[in-house]
Amino acid sequence: MAFQPELESMPRDALEQLQLERLRATLRRVYDNVPLYRAKFDEAGFDPASIASLDDVARLPFTVKDDLRSAYPYGMFAAPLTDIVRVHSSSGTTGQITVVGYTRRDIETWSDLMARTFAAAGATPEDIVQVTYGYGLFTGGLGAHYGSERLGALTIPVSGGNTKRQVQILQDFGVTVLACTPSYAQLIGETAAEMGVDVRELPLRVGVFGAEPWSESMRRTIEEMLGIKAVDIYGLSEVLGPGVATECVEEQHGLHVNEDHFLLEIVDPDTLRPVPDGEVGEVVFTTLTKEGIPVIRYRTRDVSRVITGECACGRTFRRMERVFGRTDDMLIVRGVNVFPSQIEQVLMEIPGVAPHYQVVLTRQGALDEVEVHVEVTPDFAFDEIRALEELHRRVRAEIASALAVSVAVKLVEPKSIQRSEGKAKRVVDLRDVKGGAS
Amino acid sequence: MIEQLSVFLENKPGRMAEMARVLGEAGCNMRAFVVADTAEFGVARIIADRPHAALGALRDAGFSVALTEVIAVEVPDRPGGLAEVLDVLGGAGVNVEYAYCFVEPNGEVAVDVFRVEDPRTATGALEAAGISVRPAHDIYERDS
Incomplete structure (x- = not known):
């Protein structure tokens, strides 16, 4: 189900024409109103009027998180403060917070896009939506709230926290749609069980989950525990907040990017050149309609790829795959970009191995060699060598297919890979160690 | 029916000795012992005089072990x-x-x-x- 079917299922050529027109207007807007963009464009010798096709985007300079930080709080706004009706900010967990501003029209657009999200998840005006994303400076709560209201659903602004009360409301208000982070959905399910409430018996049928990375197996766990269909949603405050991209409930395979409002590029994080659809790289967005704080080629640091082919739901917007990880974790192996989280994703799907692994990089002559150490689970029935060899073969084949580079796999004993308190040490790079290099 | 212990052994020096030491310290004697190996790993198969005691001792020591x-x-x-x-x-x-x-x-x-x-x-x-x-x-x- 689509909230704006005439837009969400636009023919590609009409969509691309619309994108080009909107891109032109956006470039003109930022050049005229944001000193940082004017300086960047001038330095790159880029004339906003010279844009002739969408491919010309590759000539534009990138925008990074630091640009927004240094413009704190209002330096990147492209509209006068009198036209700004709302600000939000990023959490600032990795540094100084960044502030984003919305004009009245931006809020309208955002409401439409989040209404699309709820509709794509299968929600209708008949639904009762419990919004458990945090309300406040974080974009999650209000973003979901406006979208749910725009759709016409009954909207309950619970915000986060007080899990027992969440369960109470879920039970008493006849909630049919839950919007929160996936990990919180899991906690709600567990808390309900402790309280003797079987959520599967309740009218709840849809989950709209995002704002943190989660895996396919976690989705299945949550769907089973709560008796619902769960969709993944994607967004970031620098680009909009939630509502940038959404899975459709029909396929639950890849997130449709609202391409009439955002130009999607996947670039090689190393060369920064756009890669063809299907190849993995860093997700880059250019906003096409934002007035408050448009961003040009914003590097999200999120890693994904475009899923090629048409989607059964009828939307023509391209889909990006569930985010694999962050560029900060990337390795380059034999010229191929490898993200350790891709390995984790593969391991999660294979019974008999634990998602604990270590990647050991060495160099044999001029060639990088990768060995992935994978723990077997303590309960794997490994008595027959055949079963172990089959497991070994499967792990190797599935990692190779996910990474597009062949790797050696070593099955190791349970709990033999060192656990660490903080961030796990997933990669041991011996390529530049004496004796490793030729 | 006989319960045999199967122990997954990573192919690295000292691992089998460690397993034998754990069984010894648990006071378990081996009636039969055989190792099947590949290039990557081995599986030790053991008939112990007290299989469940041996199983517990090996599990506690972090071995991947099963009864077959x-x-x-x-x-x-x-x-x-x-x-x-x-x-x-x-x-x-x-x-x-x-x-x-x-x-x-x-x-x-x-x-x-x-x-x-x-x-x-x-x-x-x-x-x-x-x-x-x-x-x-x-x-x-x-x-x-």
Whole structure:
């Protein structure tokens, strides 16, 4: 189900024409109103009027998180403060917070896009939506709230926290749609069980989950525990907040990017050149309609790829795959970009191995060699060598297919890979160690 | 039915010694011990005098270990003895996954351990053919 079917299922050529027109207007807007963009464009010798096709985007300079930080709080706004009706900010967990501003029209657009999200998840005006994303400076709560209201659903602004009360409301208000982070959905399910409430018996049928990375197996766990269909949603405050991209409930395979409002590029994080659809790289967005704080080629640091082919739901917007990880974790192996989280994703799907692994990089002559150490689970029935060899073969084949580079796999004993308190040490790079290099 | 311990061993020096030390410290004796290996890893198969004690000790020491049901068959000590046993199993449609042999402390009887898909059918067929299948208490102390 689509909230704006005439837009969400636009023919590609009409969509691309619309994108080009909107891109032109956006470039003109930022050049005229944001000193940082004017300086960047001038330095790159880029004339906003010279844009002739969408491919010309590759000539534009990138925008990074630091640009927004240094413009704190209002330096990147492209509209006068009198036209700004709302600000939000990023959490600032990795540094100084960044502030984003919305004009009245931006809020309208955002409401439409989040209404699309709820509709794509299968929600209708008949639904009762419990919004458990945090309300406040974080974009999650209000973003979901406006979208749910725009759709016409009954909207309950619970915000986060007080899990027992969440369960109470879920039970008493006849909630049919839950919007929160996936990990919180899991906690709600567990808390309900402790309280003797079987959520599967309740009218709840849809989950709209995002704002943190989660895996396919976690989705299945949550769907089973709560008796619902769960969709993944994607967004970031620098680009909009939630509502940038959404899975459709029909396929639950890849997130449709609202391409009439955002130009999607996947670039090689190393060369920064756009890669063809299907190849993995860093997700880059250019906003096409934002007035408050448009961003040009914003590097999200999120890693994904475009899923090629048409989607059964009828939307023509391209889909990006569930985010694999962050560029900060990337390795380059034999010229191929490898993200350790891709390995984790593969391991999660294979019974008999634990998602604990270590990647050991060495160099044999001029060639990088990768060995992935994978723990077997303590309960794997490994008595027959055949079963172990089959497991070994499967792990190797599935990692190779996910990474597009062949790797050696070593099955190791349970709990033999060192656990660490903080961030796990997933990669041991011996390529530049004496004796490793030729 | 005999309970055999199967221990997953990563191919690295000292790992098997560590396993043997753990069993020794737990006061477990081995009646039979055999290692199947590949380039990447090995599986040690053990008939212990107290299988559950051995299982607990190895688990506590962080080994990946499982109990596997096998059958222990007394093999006639003469040429063609093993062939007879295998003929019976083959005739009953029982496929042998692997087998190994140990000798009783008195040294007079050879016992063959067979891992088969269907131990019950195998046992029935062997007993019907007059071949002695050893009960567990004959081989080790039943400790659970």
